[in-house]
Amino acid sequence: MKLEVIPDPASLWASDDPNLWLGVLGRYAECVAAAAGSSKSKAGLVELDSWYLQQLTPQVAARLQDQLQALQRERPAPQPAGGQGQGQDAAGSSKAAGKSRQAVLSAAAAVGGGVGKAGGGGAGPVAGISRAELVRLVEWKLARGKWRPRLAAFAQEQPDGAVEAASGAALAQLAAYVRSVQEAPAAAAAAASSAAATAALRSAVDALTALKGVGPATASALLSAAAPGGLLPYMGDEALAVAAGGGRKPDDYSLKAYLQLVSALQAKAAGLRGGSSSGRGAGSGGGAATAGSSECGGAEEEAAGKADAAAAALGAADLERCLWVASVLSGGARGGGRGGAAAAGVGTAGGGAGAAAGRKAGAGAGPAGGQRASKKAKR
Numbered sequence: 001m002k003l004e005v006i007p008d009p010a011s012l013w014a015s016d017d018p019n020l021w022l023g024v025l026g027r028y029a030e031c032v033a034a035a036a037g038s039s040k041s042k043a044g045l046v047e048l049d050s051w052y053l054q055q056l057t058p059q060v061a062a063r064l065q066d067q068l069q070a071l072q073r074e075r076p077a078p079q080p081a082g083g084q085g086q087g088q089d090a091a092g093s094s095k096a097a098g099k100s101r102q103a104v105l106s107a108a109a110a111v112g113g114g115v116g117k118a119g120g121g122g123a124g125p126v127a128g129i130s131r132a133e134l135v136r137l138v139e140w141k142l143a144r145g146k147w148r149p150r151l152a153a154f155a156q157e158q159p160d161g162a163v164e165a166a167s168g169a170a171l172a173q174l175a176a177y178v179r180s181v182q183e184a185p186a187a188a189a190a191a192a193s194s195a196a197a198t199a200a201l202r203s204a205v206d207a208l209t210a211l212k213g214v215g216p217a218t219a220s221a222l223l224s225a226a227a228p229g230g231l232l233p234y235m236g237d238e239a240l241a242v243a244a245g246g247g248r249k250p251d252d253y254s255l256k257a258y259l260q261l262v263s264a265l266q267a268k269a270a271g272l273r274g275g276s277s278s279g280r281g282a283g284s285g286g287g288a289a290t291a292g293s294s295e296c297g298g299a300e301e302e303a304a305g306k307a308d309a310a311a312a313a314l315g316a317a318d319l320e321r322c323l324w325v326a327s328v329l330s331g332g333a334r335g336g337g338r339g340g341a342a343a344a345g346v347g348t349a350g351g352g353a354g355a356a357a358g359r360k361a362g363a364g365a366g367p368a369g370g371q372r373a374s375k376k377a378k379r
Contacts, residue, residue, distance in 0.1 A: 135152060
């Protein structure tokens with residue numbers, strides 16, 4: 001789809017036209033390249049984003065499937081492990097940071113975290129991600145948003161086995177969330193707000209934020225990559241600004257804010273999928289159709305069918321990426337800078353086909369405030 005008018009994030013959010021969203025999403029790779037050229041700290045974004053989409057995403061998605069299969073063998077489904085996420089205050093801030101590393105390791109073992117046994121020389125399947133993968137995930141997040149080198153240092157300083165245990169526990173809880181959504185009779189957007197699903201998602205975030213320097217935004221990057229069908233978005237600034245509720249403060253990166261973002265983007269994605277076939281014209285002109293017009297009409301119908309298929313695949317993660325792209329194209333992305341203006345001048349041809357293929361990317365991290373391992377330093 002050709003973008004005749006480049007929308008800013010607020011204008012895009014107000015639109016219910018799936019073709020507009022697909023046109024914006026088709027500009028994603030272009031905007032990643034533009035953002036990478038905007039500053040030295042973002043120079044590695046193209047390579048990091050490729051790693052996130054093409055390597056980390058399929059790996060953690062496969063690990064999540066292992067967790068889902070394990071849940072399938074257990075009937076009835078277990079409640080979120082240890083009651084994590086329950087008893088959270090109304091602000092939704094993560095209280096798991098105060099839990100000991102041993103509690104994280106125990107939680108992972110309880111849900112079959114799969115971390116290598118001590119007697120096996122560390123061998124065995126990894127149910128979550130490694131410390132090296134967390135470091136790279138944080139580097140991707142920083143290249144997308146505001147540069148905070150202390151966060152990368154926190155990731156590098158994680159104790160041996162802590163990341164594997166915490167992320168294994170998180171994926172186990174994510175599996176419980178996904179199953180709650182998939183098995184609910186209502187649409188995913190409504191099911192995601194159910195008590196069981198919300199508790200499981202809280203627990204997944206809590207398991208990761210027990211790690212020093214890891215906040216809900218970093219946790220969301222992993223959960224978004226693992227969740228099927230673009231079900232969960234990354235906690236990007238551009239999406240938070242327009243979708244997480246008018247009462248949110250600019251520096252609010254709490255668990256509550258993430259849950260609000262998830263609900264809003266899932267509901268929006270469901271609406272766009274439902275409207276993917278609306279507004280189709282019946283054709284132009286009258287009289288006898290020529291061979292040329294017939295061929296043209298067939299091509300248009302084929303293109304429309306592909307667009308509908310792409311729109312039907314839009315998930316919350318895709319919409320979050322769209323809002324980041326809209327910010328870059330309109331020159332306002334934190335992750336774009338000069339690159340945002342450059343992207344806007346490259347041209348307006350955007351390919352909607354295959355727009356949802358790379359749905360697992362997150363978008364622009366924002367200010368966390370503070371350099372210590374406090375709530376403000378954890379994003």
